[in-house]
Amino acid sequence: MREPDQSYYQRRAEAELARARQATLNPVVQAHYELAEAYLQKASLAERGESSTS
Numbered sequence: 001m002r003e004p005d006q007s008y009y010q011r012r013a014e015a016e017l018a019r020a021r022q023a024t025l026n027p028v029v030q031a032h033y034e035l036a037e038a039y040l041q042k043a044s045l046a047e048r049g050e051s052s053t054s
Helices: 003-022 026-048
Strands: none
Touching: 003 026
């Protein structure tokens, strides 16, 4: 992936972490943390120049 892709995924992860901190219901907090984790994985793959099928 290109560098802009890695930056995009990193920004999305940060946004999801911020939303998790603002949420008050545990299922919502958990969902945002799971999304953040997925975006961080994609950012890591993009940084290494790999592609993800998910």
